[in-house]
Amino acid sequence: MALGFRGTSGQWRHYHALYGVLAAIMAPLVCSVHSIVGLDFAGAATVGWHSMMFPPFFIFGAFLSGFATVLLLIMPLRRLLRLQRYITTRHLDVLGRLLLTSSLFVGYAYMMDAFSTYYGGEKAEITMYQEKLFGYYAGIYWATILFNVLLPQLLWVRAIRLNQVLVGLITIGVIVGMWCERYTIVVVSLHRPRLPSSYGIFHGTIWDWLTMMGAVGLFVFGILMIVRLIPVISMFEMREILAPRRP
Amino acid sequence: MTLIVASFVSETGLAEALPRLRTLGAVETYTPQPPQDDQPSILPLVVLIAGLLGAGAGFGMQVYANTAGYPVDIGGRPEFSWPAFVPIAFEIGVLAAMLAGFSGYLVVNRLPHLYDKVDEAMLMRGASRDRWCVSIRTGEPSQAHDLLRTMNAEQVEELPE
Numbered sequence: 520m521a522l523g524f525r526g527t528s529g530q531w532r533h534y535h536a537l538y539g540v541l542a543a544i545m546a547p548l549v550c551s552v553h554s555i556v557g558l559d560f561a562g563a564a565t566v567g568w569h570s571m572m573f574p575p576f577f578i579f580g581a582f583l584s585g586f587a588t589v590l591l592l593i594m595p596l597r598r599l600l601r602l603q604r605y606i607t608t609r610h611l612d613v614l615g616r617l618l619l620t621s622s623l624f625v626g627y628a629y630m631m632d633a634f635s636t637y638y639g640g641e642k643a644e645i646t647m648y649q650e651k652l653f654g655y656y657a658g659i660y661w662a663t664i665l666f667n668v669l670l671p672q673l674l675w676v677r678a679i680r681l682n683q684v685l686v687g688l689i690t691i692g693v694i695v696g697m698w699c700e701r702y703t704i705v706v707v708s709l710h711r712p713r714l715p716s717s718y719g720i721f722h723g724t725i726w727d728w729l730t731m732m733g734a735v736g737l738f739v740f741g742i743l744m745i746v747r748l749i750p751v752i753s754m755f756e757m758r759e760i761l762a763p764r765r766p
Numbered sequence: 767m768t769l770i771v772a773s774f775v776s777e778t779g780l781a782e783a784l785p786r787l788r789t790l791g792a793v794e795t796y797t798p799q800p801p802q803d804d805q806p807s808i809l810p811l812v813v814l815i816a817g818l819l820g821a822g823a824g825f826g827m828q829v830y831a832n833t834a835g836y837p838v839d840i841g842g843r844p845e846f847s848w849p850a851f852v853p854i855a856f857e858i859g860v861l862a863a864m865l866a867g868f869s870g871y872l873v874v875n876r877l878p879h880l881y882d883k884v885d886e887a888m889l890m891r892g893a894s895r896d897r898w899c900v901s902i903r904t905g906e907p908s909q910a911h912d913l914l915r916t917m918n919a920e921q922v923e924e925l926p927e
Contacts, residue, residue, distance in 0.1 A: 522872070523879030526893055530875050531800040536807035537867050544817075548860050555853050755799040 553581040566647045567708030576628040582621040587693035590614050615680035622671035647711040656707045659699050666696025768907040771887035772919040773897040780898040783917035791904030796893035812870045813863045820862020825855035887923045
């Protein structure tokens, strides 16, 4: 699997150079991937999607669900693989703070979404927004607010950030909340479009739910296979960090 | 010619021995973490060029498709709507840069290289853990042995060819 990587001087030298360059490319790529998904929505003249906010809004959402997923995965992994010395509670603490910060970003995006709708005053937008707040799907919207904005505020307290059971529950909440957010964006926006003749209610069929569970299963399968086959922590980098500390 | 493999317990031990070993033959190091090395790599330049070429090609492809290949009047917008071409040009540039970086790495290091004589040395098992190994291909094995002994090599192993 290493294709003949033996740690020769040339292999290390090119590896180091390439590693830095690819990492520098990845960072803007992450932003571009998510903002372009947002742009694809915003490009349509559909009620609820046609918003300048969408590209950054999607990046905020990606940060939030990303930190939540990472936290949720590493807490059991570090126990099962006995990595507590390498993934310390300090890492969990910092990830908790990042989760809280991105939750505030997302909260800001929700506020601006409401503000621009009512300040803009377009009738179709306001109709859809009223429906979102108080209509058939109101539960989904308020669940989004609860799980993505209100629940992570518990992380202001250090004792909660260090309580792994509570952090686990909060991250599961955030993942559910992010799903609700996407459901709001796609389904709720489309159930009150501009043409009243197109109003409608959507329910997922069994196949929709099974497809979603299949996607989750595929993700879990991928993670478990990688954990099984590849060292989950880069060993030589750990040596570089830890070696100077050992006399 | 004989292949001699030696292991050192520290990076400094290996680094001190290297200049004198190089006078005896072809030397290669095998280390558990990147050695101190100030030589530049060509790969960042390769990645930059590939990225720019890819971005240019992606942009050009869209210009061709929208102005010459299959021009469509979309709401009266100009056919050469360059801002709309930027995201795809960027992504194709990133794709080209990544592929060039990965394949360039294999090319400059001549990988995959699944078997090497040096793999038969028992000492190489430590090279990915905590031993700093060096291999030397030389016509004067006894001199190399003497030198390695004076340089405090931990273990020395000889592989006849």
